[in-house]
Amino acid sequence: xxxxxxxxxxxxxxxxxxxxxxxxxxxxxxxxxxxxxxxxxxxxxxxxxxxxxxxxxxxxxxxxxxxxxxxxxxxxxxxxxxxxxxxxxxxxxxxxxxxxxxxxxxxxxxxxxxxxxxxxxxxxxxxxxxxxxxxxxxxxxxxxxxxxxxxxxxxxxxxxxxxxxxxxxxxxxxxxxxxxxxxxxxxxxxxxxxxxxxxxxxxxxxxxxxxxxxxxxxxxxxxxxxxxxxxxxxxxxxxxxxxxxxxxxxxxxxxxxxxxxxxxxxxxxxxxxxxxxxxxxxxxxxxxxxxxxxxxxxxxxxxxxxxxxxxxxxxxxxxxxxxxxxxxxxxxxxxxxxxxxxxxxxx
Amino acid sequence: xxxxxxxxxxxxxxxxxxxxxxxxxxxxxxxxxxxxxxxxxxxxxxxxxxxxxxxxxxxxxxxxxxxxxxxxxxxxxxxxxxxxxxxxxxxxxxxxxxxxxxxxxxxxxxxxxxxxxxxxxxxxxxxxxxxxxxxxxxxxxxxxxxxxxxxxxxxxxxxxxxxxxxxxxxxxxxxxxxxxxxxxxxxxxxxxxxxxxxxxxxxxxxxxxxxxxxxxxxxxxxxxxxxxxxxxxxxxxxxxxxxxxxxxxxxxxxxxxxxxxxxxxxxxxxxxxxxxxxxxxxxxxxxxxxxxxxxxx
Amino acid sequence: xxxxxxxxxxxxxxxxxxxxxxxxxxxxxxxxxxxxxxxxxxxxxxxxxxxxxxxxxxxxxxxxxxxxxxxxxxxxxxxxxxxxxxxxxxxxxxxxxxxxxxxxxxxxxxxxxxxxxxxxxxxxxxxxxxxxxxxxxxxxxxxxxxxxxxxxxxxxxxxxxxxxxxxxxxxxxxxxxxxxxxxxxxxxxxxxxxxxxxxxxxxxxxxxxxxxxxxxxxxxxxxxxxxxxxxxxxxxxxxxxxxxxxxxxxxxxxxxxxxxxxxxxxxxxxxxxxxxxxxxxxxxxxxxxxxxxxxxxxxxxxx
Numbered sequence: 001x002x003x004x005x006x007x008x009x010x011x012x013x014x015x016x017x018x019x020x021x022x023x024x025x026x027x028x029x030x031x032x033x034x035x036x037x038x039x040x041x042x043x044x045x046x047x048x049x050x051x052x053x054x055x056x057x058x059x060x061x062x063x064x065x066x067x068x069x070x071x072x073x074x075x076x077x078x079x080x081x082x083x084x085x086x087x088x089x090x091x092x093x094x095x096x097x098x099x100x101x102x103x104x105x106x107x108x109x110x111x112x113x114x115x116x117x118x119x120x121x122x123x124x125x126x127x128x129x130x131x132x133x134x135x136x137x138x139x140x141x142x143x144x145x146x147x148x149x150x151x152x153x154x155x156x157x158x159x160x161x162x163x164x165x166x167x168x169x170x171x172x173x174x175x176x177x178x179x180x181x182x183x184x185x186x187x188x189x190x191x192x193x194x195x196x197x198x199x200x201x202x203x204x205x206x207x208x209x210x211x212x213x214x215x216x217x218x219x220x221x222x223x224x225x226x227x228x229x230x231x232x233x234x235x236x237x238x239x240x241x242x243x244x245x246x247x248x249x250x251x252x253x254x255x256x257x258x259x260x261x262x263x264x265x266x267x268x269x270x271x272x273x274x275x276x277x278x279x280x281x282x283x284x285x286x287x288x289x290x291x292x293x294x295x296x297x298x299x300x301x302x303x304x305x306x307x308x309x310x311x312x313x314x315x316x317x318x319x320x321x322x323x324x325x326x327x328x329x330x331x332x333x334x335x336x337x338x339x340x341x342x343x344x345x346x347x
Numbered sequence: 348x349x350x351x352x353x354x355x356x357x358x359x360x361x362x363x364x365x366x367x368x369x370x371x372x373x374x375x376x377x378x379x380x381x382x383x384x385x386x387x388x389x390x391x392x393x394x395x396x397x398x399x400x401x402x403x404x405x406x407x408x409x410x411x412x413x414x415x416x417x418x419x420x421x422x423x424x425x426x427x428x429x430x431x432x433x434x435x436x437x438x439x440x441x442x443x444x445x446x447x448x449x450x451x452x453x454x455x456x457x458x459x460x461x462x463x464x465x466x467x468x469x470x471x472x473x474x475x476x477x478x479x480x481x482x483x484x485x486x487x488x489x490x491x492x493x494x495x496x497x498x499x500x501x502x503x504x505x506x507x508x509x510x511x512x513x514x515x516x517x518x519x520x521x522x523x524x525x526x527x528x529x530x531x532x533x534x535x536x537x538x539x540x541x542x543x544x545x546x547x548x549x550x551x552x553x554x555x556x557x558x559x560x561x562x563x564x565x566x567x568x569x570x571x572x573x574x575x576x577x578x579x580x581x582x583x584x585x586x587x588x589x590x591x592x593x594x595x596x597x598x599x600x601x602x603x604x605x606x607x608x609x610x611x612x613x614x615x616x617x618x619x620x621x622x623x624x625x626x627x628x629x630x631x632x633x634x635x636x637x638x639x640x641x642x643x644x
Numbered sequence: 645x646x647x648x649x650x651x652x653x654x655x656x657x658x659x660x661x662x663x664x665x666x667x668x669x670x671x672x673x674x675x676x677x678x679x680x681x682x683x684x685x686x687x688x689x690x691x692x693x694x695x696x697x698x699x700x701x702x703x704x705x706x707x708x709x710x711x712x713x714x715x716x717x718x719x720x721x722x723x724x725x726x727x728x729x730x731x732x733x734x735x736x737x738x739x740x741x742x743x744x745x746x747x748x749x750x751x752x753x754x755x756x757x758x759x760x761x762x763x764x765x766x767x768x769x770x771x772x773x774x775x776x777x778x779x780x781x782x783x784x785x786x787x788x789x790x791x792x793x794x795x796x797x798x799x800x801x802x803x804x805x806x807x808x809x810x811x812x813x814x815x816x817x818x819x820x821x822x823x824x825x826x827x828x829x830x831x832x833x834x835x836x837x838x839x840x841x842x843x844x845x846x847x848x849x850x851x852x853x854x855x856x857x858x859x860x861x862x863x864x865x866x867x868x869x870x871x872x873x874x875x876x877x878x879x880x881x882x883x884x885x886x887x888x889x890x891x892x893x894x895x896x897x898x899x900x901x902x903x904x905x906x907x908x909x910x911x912x913x914x915x916x917x918x919x920x921x922x923x924x925x926x927x928x929x930x931x932x933x934x935x936x937x938x939x940x941x942x943x944x945x946x947x
Contacts, residue, residue, distance in 0.1 A: 051541075081538060082534070087553060089556045102548065377748050388759065388760065457667070458670035461662075461663050461666035473671070484924060486924050487922070490918050491685045494914065495681070497695070514672050516673045521670065546659055577770055578905075593770045597770050597774075600774055600777070612775075626758075638826060
C-alpha cells in the first residue's frame, strides 16, 4: 500500500533548479533514507514533503490525496529537526503538548499521549525540565517524543544524529530502528552518512544534484550500484576505480557489446581486492605506499604498475609494510564495470 | 544615507580575565587614576543631592558632601513651587513614558517580525527604507509634523508624544529587534509550523517569549529616553498642568531663578531618581545594550 | 501544462497578508510621519510659511538669505562646529584612556564601568543642566572650590560669553561613559595571544598600544566617532536650559538646533526654519559620507 508518492516533483529557487523531477513512491511502514552529498537536495526534498518548502512543480500525495497546498500541520506527518528545534522557553511536557494544544485537542487526551510517549522514550522524569537542562541525547529523545505524540502516519528525520557524539550516535541509531519496529509508521530519514543509511534503511534513495541516482535496498545498492557516483558514495572506504582501455578483457557479462577503443572504469571495493594468486581477474603487482593497522583490519594504500592508486582492506592483522609489493586481483562477481558516461555496464 | 554605521559586534566584557598581566606599579597607577575619575565624575552629582538636603543658607558656603543639618524643607518648597504640584507632573511623565514604552515595544516588534520572518512582496524595499530612516535626523520631519499635529488639534495634548510611537517611528528599536530576531533559529519557527501555528501564533508563542532580553532592553531605554526627553514636550505641551517633570523643572528654573537653589536641587534630584533606580536594577542590561548595539547613551 | 503552471504560481505564494499586517504600524508611521513630512519640509523650505496664512512660494530665497544675509546663522554654525570639534575628540580620548586603564584586569571593573556610565545615562536631562548652571555660576560650586583651595575668585563661567560654550563642552565630555563601554567591549575582542606574540617579538607596552591595540580598535573608534558626532550636531537640551532658551550670553551658546527652535517655535518662521533644518540634515549627511569615504584609509576591518 502506498502512503506517499512524489510525481515529477520539482523545486526552483529563482532560476536555480534544486530538485529536478523526482518520482518516488513509499509504502506504508517503510523506512526510507535519503542520502547524498551536501547540496544534493535531500533536505529540500524532505522539507517539501513536510510542507516547509512550497513545491514548484509536480505532485505530492499522501494516502492518495494531493497535498501540495495543504498546511504542514494537516499532512499527518511529524518532523525531527537536525538541531531538535525544541522551544527553549517551554518545559519538555509543553514542548510535546504544544502542537496538540494548537490543534485544540482535549486536555485529558493530550496528557495521555504525552505520558505514553514519555514512557516509550524513558523521559518521564524529565517532563518538567527545560531543554537547556537536558543532555544532547535527552534533547534528541524529546524531539522524537514531540513527533510521536502527534501519532503521525509519516515521521520525517532531518539528519537527527549529526549533533551527537560518536558513541551516542550509534546508540540512538539502534533506538530509532527499534522505534520503527515498534510503531510501524512510515519513516523518511535524511543523512549524508552512508553508514546510517545502510544500517537503518529498508530502502535507500541516493540523490545527487536534485536527481534520484538510484533507489533500492541497502544491499542492492551496495552490490549493484547503478552508476559510478553511487558506487563511490556507498561503501567505506570508497570503491577503487581503475581506468581500463580497450576491449572487455575481463570477460565480465555486460548489457551491451563494448567497442575496442572504449575507455571504461573498473570498480573494485577495497574489501573485495584479493591478494595472492586466487583472483579471477589479475590486476598485477601493487606497490605499497602506506599501511594502517586497525587491529581487526589492515588497510593498505598503493599504486599499480601503471601508476593508478588502489586501496585494499584485508581482514585481520597482516604483516605488510610500505615498500612491499603485493600481487592483487579480484573475483569477477565482485567487479563493477562503468562506461565513460558513468553508467553500470555489467548485469 | 541608507548605509548604517556598522556596529561592531562585541561581546560583553567578562569580569577581569587579564589579572596578573600588568605590573603592581602600573596597577596602582591605574587604580589611582580610576578613583580620581570616579571622584570628579560623581562629585557634582553627590553635591547636588547633599545640597538638596541643606538649608538654603548653607548651599553657597559648603563644598562638602555631608549636610550639617539635613532637612527636607527644600523638597517641601519645591514640590509645591509651581502653580501645579510636582506630583501631577510626575504622573504626566509616567503616563507618557509608559505609553511610549508600550507603543515602541509592540509596534517595533511587529515590524521586526515582518522584516525577519515573513516573506512578502516589497520586503527588501521597505527594509531598506527602514534602514534609511535610522540616521535621518528628527529635524527633517519636525516642522511638518508639528503643523500636522496642530491642524489635528493635538497640540497641547499627549497625543503627539505617544501616538507616533505606536507606529514604530523609532527605527532604532526596529533595527535592534531585527538583529535579535535573526539570532533565533529558524528551525523553531518551522517546528511551530509543523505544530500547526500560523504567523500570529508563532509571533506570540515562540518569538516574543524568546526575545525577553531585547524586549527588556527596548523597554528600559525607551522609558529612560522618554522620561528624559525635553524637546518634544517643550514643543507640544503648553499648559503647565500637562507638563512633564522635565518641563516643570525647567519652568521652575525660571520662577525660582537664582533665589531657591535648594528647592531646585531637590526637584532635580527627584526627576533623576527614577532613572537612577532603573540604572541600579537594570545596570547589566543597560551596559550590555550599549556594548552590543552601540547605543549612544 | 495549465495545472503545473497553477501549482507553481501557488508555490511562490508568500505571506503577503500576514507580512503587511505586521508591518502596517511601521508602514503608516513611515508614510505619514517620515516620508510625507520629509517631502513637506522640503516644500516648506521654499516658502515663507508662518502658520498664519497660506505658504507663498519664494524659491530659494530662504537658502539665499541663510547663506548671505544671516549673521545668527553664521554664529550658530561657528558655535556648533566649535562644540563638535572640541567635545567629540575630547570625549573619545577620555573614553579610550579610561577604557584602556580599566582593561588592565583590575578588580572592581564592573563597579567602575557602572559608575562611569551613569553620567551618560542622565547627562541629557534637565536636572543635570540645572546642576551645571549652578556649578559654573559666579557663586557656584567650582568657584567655591577654587576659592577654598587657592583663594581664587573665579568669574561666572556661564555668564561669560568667552567661557560659556566650554562649560557645555565639559558637560559633553562628562558623558563619556557609553563610548567607554563600547571601547572596553572592543578591547576585550582583541585576542590575548596577539599581545603574547608581540611580547615575544619584544614589543614594549607603549609600542603594543600603538601598533596593535589602536589599529585593531579602529572600527570601534570609527563607530564611536560617527555616532558621537551626529549626536553632538543635534545637542539641544543643555544649551537651552543653561541659557534660558536664548543661546546667550550674546549668542555664545547658540547651538544650531537652538537657533532652529527659535526660528520655528518662537518666531514662527516655519519656512525659514525648514530651510535651516535641511541644511543641518545636509551637514550631517555630508559629514557621514566623508567619514565613510575616509574610513577606507584608516579603519582596519578583519574581513
